[in-house]
Amino acid sequence: MRFGDTPIDEAGGAILAHSWRANGINFAKGRVLSADDVTKLKAAGAASVVAARLDPDDLHEDEAAATVARALAGDGIEVTAPFTGRCNHFAREAGLAVIDPGRIDALNELDESVTVATLPPFARVTPRQMVATVKIIPYGAPRAAVSRAVELAKSANRRLVSVVPFKAMRAGLVQTKLPGTRDKVLDKAVGTTGKRLTSLGSTLVGERRCGHDAAAIAASLTELEKEGCDLFLIAGASAIVDRHDVVPSGIVRAGGRVTHFGLPVDPGNLLLTGELDGKPVLGLPGCAKSPKYNGFDMVLERLAAGLPIGRAELVRMGAGGLLAEISTRPQPRDEGDGEEAGPQQAPRVAIVILAAGRSTRMGGPNKLLADANGQPLVVHAAKAALSSQAVEVVVVLGHMADEVRDVIEQAIPSRARLRFVANPDFAAGISTSVRTGIGALGKDIDAAVIQLGDMPAVDIALLDRLIAAFNPVEGRSICVPTVRGKRGNPVLWDRRFFAEMAALSGDSGAKHLIGEHTDLVCEVEMPGEAALTDIDTPEALAAFRAEGAVQGSP
Numbered sequence: 001m002r003f004g005d006t007p008i009d010e011a012g013g014a015i016l017a018h019s020w021r022a023n024g025i026n027f028a029k030g031r032v033l034s035a036d037d038v039t040k041l042k043a044a045g046a047a048s049v050v051a052a053r054l055d056p057d058d059l060h061e062d063e064a065a066a067t068v069a070r071a072l073a074g075d076g077i078e079v080t081a082p083f084t085g086r087c088n089h090f091a092r093e094a095g096l097a098v099i100d101p102g103r104i105d106a107l108n109e110l111d112e113s114v115t116v117a118t119l120p121p122f123a124r125v126t127p128r129q130m131v132a133t134v135k136i137i138p139y140g141a142p143r144a145a146v147s148r149a150v151e152l153a154k155s156a157n158r159r160l161v162s163v164v165p166f167k168a169m170r171a172g173l174v175q176t177k178l179p180g181t182r183d184k185v186l187d188k189a190v191g192t193t194g195k196r197l198t199s200l201g202s203t204l205v206g207e208r209r210c211g212h213d214a215a216a217i218a219a220s221l222t223e224l225e226k227e228g229c230d231l232f233l234i235a236g237a238s239a240i241v242d243r244h245d246v247v248p249s250g251i252v253r254a255g256g257r258v259t260h261f262g263l264p265v266d267p268g269n270l271l272l273t274g275e276l277d278g279k280p281v282l283g284l285p286g287c288a289k290s291p292k293y294n295g296f297d298m299v300l301e302r303l304a305a306g307l308p309i310g311r312a313e314l315v316r317m318g319a320g321g322l323l324a325e326i327s328t329r330p331q332p333r334d335e336g337d338g339e340e341a342g343p344q345q346a347p348r349v350a351i352v353i354l355a356a357g358r359s360t361r362m363g364g365p366n367k368l369l370a371d372a373n374g375q376p377l378v379v380h381a382a383k384a385a386l387s388s389q390a391v392e393v394v395v396v397l398g399h400m401a402d403e404v405r406d407v408i409e410q411a412i413p414s415r416a417r418l419r420f421v422a423n424p425d426f427a428a429g430i431s432t433s434v435r436t437g438i439g440a441l442g443k444d445i446d447a448a449v450i451q452l453g454d455m456p457a458v459d460i461a462l463l464d465r466l467i468a469a470f471n472p473v474e475g476r477s478i479c480v481p482t483v484r485g486k487r488g489n490p491v492l493w494d495r496r497f498f499a500e501m502a503a504l505s506g507d508s509g510a511k512h513l514i515g516e517h518t519d520l521v522c523e524v525e526m527p528g529e530a531a532l533t534d535i536d537t538p539e540a541l542a543a544f545r546a547e548g549a550v551q552g553s554p
Contacts, residue, residue, distance in 0.1 A: 096122050130345065206223075
């Protein structure tokens with residue numbers, strides 16, 4: 001890759017290295033300069049720009065990031081579209097992040113242009129939480145480095161980054177008593193243990209209280225086994241101090257065996273593991289009575305994820321096992337109790353499809369119902385939206401509402417993320433449909449893409465790239481697709497603009513807000529013409545059909 005000061009007459013096709021804002025021009029860094037861009041820069045007085053130009057053996061940062069991210073991703077991972085050389089991994093569901101630190105280190109050693117950052121191995125994750133990020137440091141990466149990264153990622157049976165989901169367990173709890181043991185303390189332990197299990201999708205199905213002796217413990221375990229428990233927890237009234245102590249003796253007397261005693265995690269050192277008829281048994285340390293994160297949690301999480309917890313796994317918990325000095329730690333069972341910021345989550349982006357218009361420029365029929373290469377025009381928009389990484393799709397209906405709804409429902413049998421809302425004022429202009437759609441969104445939505453129902457070429461890749469670009473922390477609150485520098489649709493809007501959008505009137509939409517908030521606008525260059533192609537006339541529909549026929553021909 002060549003980088004440096006570039007004469008303006010030679011800048012066409014180069015990647016702008018630094019943002020250029022002056023004399024009415026607002027070009028973000030990373031923009032591939034078109035001939036029109038060069039003309040504007042020359043008119044503004046630019047004699048040169050700092051730019052990068054890829055060599056034939058380089059890959060653009062986005063292509064490189066996406067290639068590496070896809071190669072790294074294993075089960076349970078959703079990969080975002082790339083943007084600014086970054087591609088993120090998010091968890092599909094709750095579970096444990098399984099990371100291969102050795103191969104991650106080896107990948108980061110390959111070339112300085114390719115980097116991967118992950119959560120710690122076996123970190124507990126929630127749905128849509130970020131697990132890893134791939135970042136290409138310069139504007140391009142050597143093809144050879146990317147190829148080596150892909151080879152490394154595929155060099156073992158398990159990918160470098162995956163999420164193992166939690167599986168439901170039926171747990172039984174045995175609590176022993178000594179003279180002076182208060183039932184109130186035992187009751188509290190039941191509540192704490194139940195919350196722990198519930199947060200992992202499991203259930204405490206039975207509890208027994210008995211004297212602190214091996215025979216009583218064995219009898220309690222036998223009773224819980226008959227109740228269908230597949231995990232046994234034993235909280236002794238006195239701490240376990242030896243693998244031949246009362247609690248482990250009770251496990252052996254019930255027909256089980258002790259597999260390991262002691263854990264290199266503090267708090268949690270005195271945890272004991274065993275098995276009974278092939279099912280795990282844990283002798284709990286005293287800290288298990290506390291809701292604070294401890295070694296018991298670390299072992300319980302792995303059991304819930306179906307991961308092994310033999311001696312080899314337990315003795316490797318020491319690195320990162322000093323928990324006593326951690327003042328705050330995420331507690332899923334106590335969500336909302338603290339003020340600490342939670343883990344980074346994928347933004348919850350909705351798509352609002354405007355499908356209420358009267359198609360006046362089409363000369364009569366409702367264009368959204370017109371056949372567009374085998375399916376109604378509006379169905380193209382609905383299918384793309386539902387296949388994207390949006391969490392919700394809202395279709396705003398108005399003109400011929402029943403007919404529009406029917407064709408969408410017939411074409412899309414599975415509609416879990418799809419909702420319809422009616423705009424009774426659709427004849428008053430597009431702003432009323434924007435207001436209706438925005439007003440229908442839940443409070444948990446972070447941003448919304450306003451998608452026009454008459455843009456059938458807008459596909460999944462375009463929508464996902466817009467979503468990937470959204471990052472209000474970095475000033476990307478309004479994401480606008482561009483084609484060769486020309487702005488198009490759909491546009492993604494941060495939630496902060498919803499109130500202003502709810503006050504729109506007339507037939508102009510929210511375009512003026514882009515001009516009022518230029519510092520928060522991110523232009524997202526798109527391939528092809530999809531972001532500029534809407535169907536407003538019979539001629540435009542005929543051209544779209546003709547193009548589809550050509551693309552479908554042998």
